[in-house]
Amino acid sequence: MVIRPVKMDDLDDIVALAGRTGTGLTTLPHSRAHLEDKINDSIYAFDKSEGEPSAECYLFVLEDSATGQVVGTSGVVAAVGSTQPFYTYKLNTEVHYSKSMDMYRKLNFLTLTNDFTGASEICTLFLSPDFRGGGNGILLSKCRFLFMAQFPQRFGDRVVAEMRGVSDDSGHSPFWECVGRHFFGVDFETADRENGEGNNQFIAELMPHHPVYVPMLSEAAQAVLGEVHPQTLPAVQMLKAEGLRYTGYVDIFDGGPTIEAPVSEVRTVNESFELEVQIGEIPTQGMTNALVSNTELKSFRACLAKLAPPVEHKITISAEMAEALQVKNGDSIRVRFY
DSSP states (O other), X not given: OEEEEOOGGGHHHHHHHHTTSOTTXXXXXXXXXXXXXXXXXXXXXXXXXXXXXXXXXXXEEEEEXXXXXXXXXXXXXXXXXXXXXXXXXXXXXXXXXXXTTTEEEEEEEEEEEOTTTTOEEEEXXXXXXXXXXXXXXXXXXXXXXXXHHHOGGGSOSEEEEEOOOOOOTTOOOHHHHHTHHHHHOSOHHHHHHHHHXXXXXXXXXXXXXXXXXXXXXXXXXXXXXXXXXXXXXXXHHHHHHTTOEEEEEEOTTTOOEEEEEEGGGOHHHHSOEEEEEEESOOOOTTOEEEEEEESOSTTOOEEEEEEOOOBTTEEEEOHHHHHHHTOOTTOEEEEEEO
């Protein structure tokens, strides 16, 4: 199983994957035209010469090398909010005290913000249900951090992830029904689709910028505020293990949490390092799980491996792995043991 940049030949497989995501994964819309645009945007991102990070999105796919089938996607936006606003709700607290009644009240409220402008966003993570397990989810999620570690100048200083909030099988979101529907006048799936297809101007036009007091929400909406969809729980646990944290920001549509961290504090970024390749038989003694990538931009490749500890800044990999990573003796690879 190999990670590589998306190419236009992957369109059919990605359209099929998008048809299996259900409601809530806004960055992988089930629209052939918009997915074709996303692939073109990614090709542009990998072609871009160095400069200030902007709205370009690097899209990766997980390929079953035995069949050539694309079975998963993951992406990272270089800098959100650079071409259109990146909206989130911030959960705040205010305190009221009445001396005459000797009454103390602490109230939570939501305010609409653009606080993550300039941060990099990891997104578009989806793995075919037929290929879940065996470390494939780990590879899809963490390969982006290897890429960011290799090319830090292409990304912001912070990384954020909007996690899918709670909705049922029919796409019903308690938070949307209590908040968003009143201002947008459409169902959650319609608004979610419009946002996923890159049209979020309607948010600025229709969403009020006044505080939303949490006690005024329905019990169902309050219950899901900052909570993740059950299918997203493994992904958020994995990202928290990497150092991302919930700091009180939630999605304005479904109330799901937005988690964040300085890029320099992400474990795969600061615990990965470059080693020189030696191709041969991997020693069995002391073998450890590892996330491995080459150091190329347009021909980036990543995979999982079991490797012995390096010796004098050199690492032995198999010929099969060298072929998957498109490296040869003396080349560098980036490794993170875990």
